[in-house]
Amino acid sequence: MWQMFIDQATIHVKAGNGGAGSRSFRREKFAPKGGPDGGDGGRGGSVILKVDENVQTLLDVKYQRFYRAKNGGKGLGTKKFGKSANDLVILVPSGTLVMNDETDDIVVDLVYQGQQFVAAKGGDGGRGNTHFSTPTNRAPHYAEPGWPGEERTLRLELKLIADVGLIGLPNAGKSTLLSRLSAARPKVGAYPFTTLEPMLGVVRVGNFKSFVAADIPGLIQGASQGKGLGHEFLRHVERTKILLHLVDVTTEDPVQDYYTIRKELETYSPELAKKPAYFIWTKADLLSDTWQAPDLQTQLDPISAVTGKGVQKLIYFLHNQLLSLQSIEKRGHINE
Ligand SMILES: Nc1nc2c(ncn2[C@@H]2O[C@H](COP(=O)(O)OP(=O)(O)OP(=O)(O)O)[C@@H](O)[C@H]2O)c(=O)[nH]1
Numbered sequence: 001m002w003q004m005f006i007d008q009a010t011i012h013v014k015a016g017n018g019g020a021g022s023r024s025f026r027r028e029k030f031a032p033k034g035g036p037d038g039g040d041g042g043r044g045g046s047v048i049l050k051v052d053e054n055v056q057t058l059l060d061v062k063y064q065r066f067y068r069a070k071n072g073g074k075g076l077g078t079k080k081f082g083k084s085a086n087d088l089v090i091l092v093p094s095g096t097l098v099m100n101d102e103t104d105d106i107v108v109d110l111v112y113q114g115q116q117f118v119a120a121k122g123g124d125g126g127r128g129n130t131h132f133s134t135p136t137n138r139a140p141h142y143a144e145p146g147w148p149g150e151e152r153t154l155r156l157e158l159k160l161i162a163d164v165g166l167i168g169l170p171n172a173g174k175s176t177l178l179s180r181l182s183a184a185r186p187k188v189g190a191y192p193f194t195t196l197e198p199m200l201g202v203v204r205v206g207n208f209k210s211f212v213a214a215d216i217p218g219l220i221q222g223a224s225q226g227k228g229l230g231h232e233f234l235r236h237v238e239r240t241k242i243l244l245h246l247v248d249v250t251t252e253d254p255v256q257d258y259y260t261i262r263k264e265l266e267t268y269s270p271e272l273a274k275k276p277a278y279f280i281w282t283k284a285d286l287l288s289d290t291w292q293a294p295d296l297q298t299q300l301d302p303i304s305a306v307t308g309k310g311v312q313k314l315i316y317f318l319h320n321q322l323l324s325l326q327s328i329e330k331r332g333h334i335n336e
């Protein structure tokens with residue numbers, strides 16, 4: 001039932017052409033009929049895909065459709081080489097599968113941090129006329145043109161795994177929040193159990209910074225025993241790194257609502273209950289000015305997914321939590 005969410009980007013890559021070789025002859029004061037001295041053209045830049053651990057999704061790769069590396073410089077007289085162009089490096093997340101868009105063949109599976117793949121090779125520079133002098137032709141007027149850079153269309157695919165799971169009672173506003181956070185458009189309804197299966201969305205934090213949030217169907221009391229839809233999905237919540245627990249402030253007893261979900265998590269799996277979890281009051285736009293926050297500590301301000309209030313701050317907060325988890329993973333232990 002859980003649909004693996006695939007992030008996809010189709011890009012066209014064009015490497016730079018090599019620079020033309022030079023056709024030039026020595027012109028010195030005492031050698032009016034000097035030999036050839038045309039230098040070679042520079043190499044065109046290649047387009048390279050490179051795994052970077054700080055990139056989580058294909059969101060930024062998708063942003064651009066054409067990736068073009070620069071052409072190499074022309075060769076010059078006095079045997080000067082043309083300038084080689086810099087490679088154009090596209091940062092991709094670990095787990096990016098690269099396919100030929102026309103044939104659907106897998107080109108490469110990019111996995112390791114720092115792994116590189118030349119998606120389009122830059123053209124070699126043309127040779128200057130110095131290379132073409134022969135005993136019968138000491139003054140060749142021929143120099144090679146630069147060679148064209150490779151060009152192709154690639155499809156990048158990444159299987160997304162949710163970093164943040166949005167949990168809560170039915171109707172808490174999980175789907176509404178996901179549609180605020182990302183381009184995902186889950187169904188929103190003013191009744192419980194609108195969401196029937198999890199849905200993922202890519203949340204942009206900034207340039208090359210994003211994470212994945214999952215909207216999980218509402219949990220109810222007894223979910224851990226298989227009631228409602230929750231049971232099936234608690235399993236999926238296990239794969240997320242952190243949980244964001246949404247609590248509707250407008251219900252009769254929001255504090256009780258909070259404990260209902262916490263209890264279900266603990267009953268289902270004490271391990272799951274230990275996962276980093278943050279709770280947040282939702283539907284803040286429906287609060288009156290005199291509203292007093294229920295007596296339950298949270299480090300997050302109430303949000304409204306409808307007006308967007310507090311949502312940007314929430315994005316930064318979640319991203320920071322994920323970053324600190326990542327650095328803990330790297331160190332291999334938790335600093336207490
Ligand atoms: N005023 C207001 N209404 C909201 C807000 N967030 C959600 N709602 C409304 O609350 C109802 C439920 O929202 P959903 O996003 O579908 O809730 P859900 O948690 O995904 O519900 P299930 O999928 O059934 O578990 C809808 O009528 C939303 O329009 C909010 O911030 N302010």
Ligand SMILES: [Mg+2]
Pocket residue numbers: 174175176186187188194195215217218
């Ligand atoms: Mg929903």
